[in-house]
Structure formats: structure tokens, C-alpha cells
Amino acid sequence: MEHDLDCDVLVLGAGPGGYSAAFRAADLGLKVVLVERYPTLGGVCLNVGCIPSKALLHVAAVMDEVSHFESLGITFAAPTIDLTRLKAHKDKVIGRLTGGLAAMAKMRQVTVVQGRGEFVDPNQLNVELTDGQRQSVKFKRAIIAAGSEAVKLPFLPQGDERVVTSTGALELRQAPKRMLIIGGGIIGLEMGTVYSTLGARLDVVEMQDGLMQGADRDLVKVWQKMNAPRFDHILLKTKTVSAEATAEGIKVKFESADGTPAALPEQTYDLVLQAVGRVPNGKKIAADKAGVAVSERGFINVDIQMRTNVPHIFAIGDIVGQPMLAHKAVHEAHVAAEVIAGELLGDAKLSQSAFDARVIPSVAYTDPEIAWVGLTEDDAKARGIKVKKGLFPWSASGRAIANGRDEGFTKLLFDDSEEAHGHGRILGGGIVGTHAGDMIGEITLAIEMGADAVDIGKTIHPHPTLGESIGLAAEAFEGACTDLPPARK
């Protein structure tokens, strides 16, 4: 056993949740130990998630964009693709960010221990170091930020390079001609976008009755229309029931969700991506030894201060529940670090920190992007909440037309209950179009600030921008938009 470490705060896992918690706690004056099993900091998001996928999606988006330039009088040669160099580019992006985190950990004097951690009791964690040695860390407070892993379907061939999760897909080991995406959610469709631009024909199989569940159907419809040429088959209400590795490829059989034969007979694929969700790592850290309750599915329950059932142990990020998103993890991280600092340093204000965000935005970084936040129309309908919509079609946006990308729209949903007297606050919004993800923050802010249509419409947005469409959607709601035909009386 290596010498023991003592600290104020132990943080288990160095994803966006873990490193943010460690850095915030250190900035507030606490002695912090950060335990991470992998050689680099940044967790799923920086190493095998948000960042590498976006590095590849950016390349795909540029390739797709220039491929349409011929009609504008600009012709490029057909691209040649060097997967090794593309992978090197992606790895360089990751390296720059994870290297930056390592440097910032040093600047803050956060002690990073590389190895797999498991609780021994409510105030001690043992770490199995990479060289086989063990180190024990004693702590006053702990923050569990051990994240999640991709679900692996048990009936898919194991150890075959042609069957991957998102992590394997990001390795770019092959350029498949035919690719099956199992699961029509954001992660599967983002990876599908990359591989399709690199030359793959796509099939997608989804158990539910539509792709990208959670987003309003009108937003998804715009994406689906533009992306139809990428797909040979979109199988909805269908499941994959078996898969066999053969020399020609992975042979896959489907069945309708209701057990009847599927519309598509057995198919053979060069690459099968399983993107059917993620499981939290709650059962892999011996949480029970610390007395921390873990649900059957591996989640850890917390209160709004991110405190588990054990008062001095906190949990954040994917491991505490949906939505499994990096920006949620970071905000939860700051709360946990502040509460702990408040308690240990006797700062009443800090110790009252709580996670009280009204809404958390979601983005699919497909092409076009789909972004939404707060109440959706489908949600409002299902829950009987009366809303009124302000919608601005990008076919009337000068910037979208100039960009040659006017397929999108921006919609805002305002409270239309009787109590709102026709001046309801904004409850939700959605954008489909290029850069939708960069703009959804404004709608998120409007919801947080309790803005109404006048607040948003009277805010001067720069022209010509795509962001202007948010102000114009609010004006359309008010019947005051002069960039659209007159509202019908």
C-alpha cells in the first residue's frame, strides 16, 4: 500500500462533473484529491463523447456544405478521405483539451490519482493504481462523479471490430459501405451523420415510433426530410433480435415491436453501432461500503444540494440521472463543491447553494441541428398545459437564405393559461437549422429570467443573423413582425 492521502474533498471520476467539482472546490480553498481510472482527465465528454464527436461532425458538415456548391458556380474535386489523418486531427483536439485540464489541475494544486477507486468505508476510498499498487485516500467529504457507460446488447457478437458502441465508432477504424445504427437517438444519429458523409449507406432501427425522442416532431421532420438521402431504411417500432458475425459482414435479423415479422428481412452490415442508451456506473464503486444507496439501475439519488443519503457524500452528473449531459454535470458539480466549502469553511451563503435550474437545453448536433429547451409542444399537449406559439420560418430569414440553408425554423412557446392574461411568460422553445445549438442558450436565458414575448421581441438582435429569428419569433407571437406577411385578422 502506498502512503495514505488525506483531503477535505475526494472526487471520484474526472469527467465534466468531476473535474469541475474538483476545480471549484480547490478555488474555494479546499484540499482536493481527484481519482480517475484513465490516463487523461475529461471523462466521456472530452475523450469519447461531446468533443471528438463534434470534431468529426464539423468535418462532415463542411464536406456536405461544399458538395452543394456546384449549383452556386463553385466546383470542388470529390474529396479523398484519409481516415488515419482524420483520426489524428480528432485526437489532437482531445489532447489539447485534456492536456489543458491536467495543467489547470496542477495550477490549482488538485492531487490527481490515476487508478480505479472503490469505497472502503464512509470516509475512505481505496485506489488500485495502474501499476498494481494500492493507495488509500481519507476524506472529510466525497463527490461521486463516476459517470456512465454505453449499454451493450448481449445478443450482439462480442469482440468483433465491426460491432461498436459510440466509443468504438469514434475510433474511425473502418469506412463501412453499409452501417446499421441500433437506436435512433441523438448519439446514434450524430455518429451516423459522420459515417454517412464519409461514404456509408445507413439503416436505423428504433423501438419507438419516431427518431430523436424528446424533441417536437415538427423539428425532427425538417431534419428527417433533409437527411432522407443518407438512409436506405428507417425501421420504427422495430427491434433487432439477433446478429451473427460472418466473413461477409454482420448478419442482423429484425422483428416488429409487437412481435410480428419486420418489414425488412435479414441484412448484412460492415458496421453495427449500438446506441441504445447509457448505464450509470453506480454499481461499480462499492458505494454500499460507504452506505450510499444505489438504485437497481445503478443511479444514485440526490437532493437539490447533490447530497446522497449519506450527508457528507455527494453525487453529480450522469450517475444521478437524466438528462445525461455535460452541461448538467458541470452545474451540479459547482453546487456540490460550494455546499461542501460552505460547510467546511463556515460560509453560510455557500452552504445554501442548490441546483435550481428551471430548464436544461438539449442539442442534436446533426445537420441541420435540432435544439430545444423547457416545455415542448408535445409535452404541453400531453400535460394539458395551454401554450401559444410564436414561429419564425427561416425561409423569411435573410441570413439563412444568404447561407443557402433556409429549411429551419424557430419557435417559442408562451404560457396561454387564463392567469397569464395573454401576456404569458416563455415556457419553452425549439430551433431546427444550422447552428441551432449555439442559439438555444438565449431561449434558456429567457426562460430563466421569466421573459415574455415583449421582452424577447423588443431586445435588439443584430441583423442579419440566425439568432435574430428568436426575436422575430417573439414578434410573430405579438403580431408585430414585419418580416412576415401580415397576420390574418
Ligand SMILES: Cc1cc2nc3c(=O)[nH]c(=O)nc-3n(C[C@H](O)[C@H](O)[C@H](O)COP(=O)(O)OP(=O)(O)OC[C@H]3O[C@@H](n4cnc5c(N)ncnc54)[C@H](O)[C@@H]3O)c2cc1C
Ligand atoms: C458519443 C457521445 C456524445 C456526447 N455528446 C454530448 C454533447 O454533445 N453534449 C453533452 O452535453 N453531452 C454529450 N454526451 C454526454 C456527456 O458525455 C456526459 O453527459 C458527460 O460526460 C457526463 O459527465 P460525468 O462527469 O457525469 O461522467 P463521465 O464523463 O462519464 O466521467 C466519469 C469518469 O469517472 C471515471 N470513473 C468511473 N468509475 C471510476 C472508478 N471506479 N475509479 C476511477 N474513475 C472512475 C471514468 O473513467 C470517467 O472518466 C455525449 C456522450 C457520448 C457517449
